[in-house]
Amino acid sequence: MSEIVICPHCLAGNRVPPERLGEAPNCGKCHRPLFxxxxxxxxxxxxxxxxxxxxxxxxxxxxAPWCGPCKAMxxxxxxxxxxxxxxxxxxxxxxxxxxALAGAHGIRSIPTLVLFAGGREVRRVSGAxxxxxxxxxxxx
Numbered sequence: 001m002s003e004i005v006i007c008p009h010c011l012a013g014n015r016v017p018p019e020r021l022g023e024a025p026n027c028g029k030c031h032r033p034l035f036x037x038x039x040x041x042x043x044x045x046x047x048x049x050x051x052x053x054x055x056x057x058x059x060x061x062x063x064a065p066w067c068g069p070c071k072a073m074x075x076x077x078x079x080x081x082x083x084x085x086x087x088x089x090x091x092x093x094x095x096x097x098x099x100a101l102a103g104a105h106g107i108r109s110i111p112t113l114v115l116f117a118g119g120r121e122v123r124r125v126s127g128a129x130x131x132x133x134x135x136x137x138x139x140x
Contacts, residue, residue, distance in 0.1 A: 006054040006089075007032065008040045013053055021086040039081045039090040044101045050089055051116045058116040059084070059138050060091045062107045069128040070111045079131040084138060113137070 002015040005025070012029035025034045039061065042050065051058050061077050063070035081090040095102040095110060105114060105121070114124040115138060125137060 004053065004055040005034045005086075006049050007034055008036060008046075011046060011049045035086045037082045037085055039077055039092045041092045041094065044098055047091065047093060047098075047101060050091055052119050054089060055118075056087070056089045057122075057138075058089045058091060059134075060093055060114045060116065062093045062095050062102055062105070062112045062114065063110050064095045066096070067110050073111050073128040073134075076129065076131040076134055080134040080138065083131075083135060088138060115140075 002017050003021065005014045005016050005021075006012070007014060007027035007030060009032045010027060010030040012027055014025070014028050014034060016025050016034070021035075026032060027034055040046070040050070047060070051060075059080075061070075061073070063074070065071070077090065077092070084090060093101055095107060109126045111128055112124055112126045113129075113134065115122045123140075129137065
């Protein structure tokens, strides 16, 4: 069964066989890479597409630019994205820009990591972590 991978550029859904995820697939609509090796900064529409329409697990970092621990964890989250992709999509939600989205998901402290699978929240954790702990926690 193919995975549904949402393009980070045009938000089109792409069917990709699991064995081809690691072959740097491109979007069938815009022809750009489906995986960038970096966390994707998203707005509410991109969040909804990635979490609600894609079949890959999605790890979301809810953060804010004024938050010291959030900024400190940023490079570790980026390192985790480089390793966890293409088996997991990593997103960053700026809670200052997307207050309604943060509120809808009950974000009370930042940074908060939330793991979604099948469009539903699986688990969450608050507080800064290094890349190793992020990957260990995300893989469960």
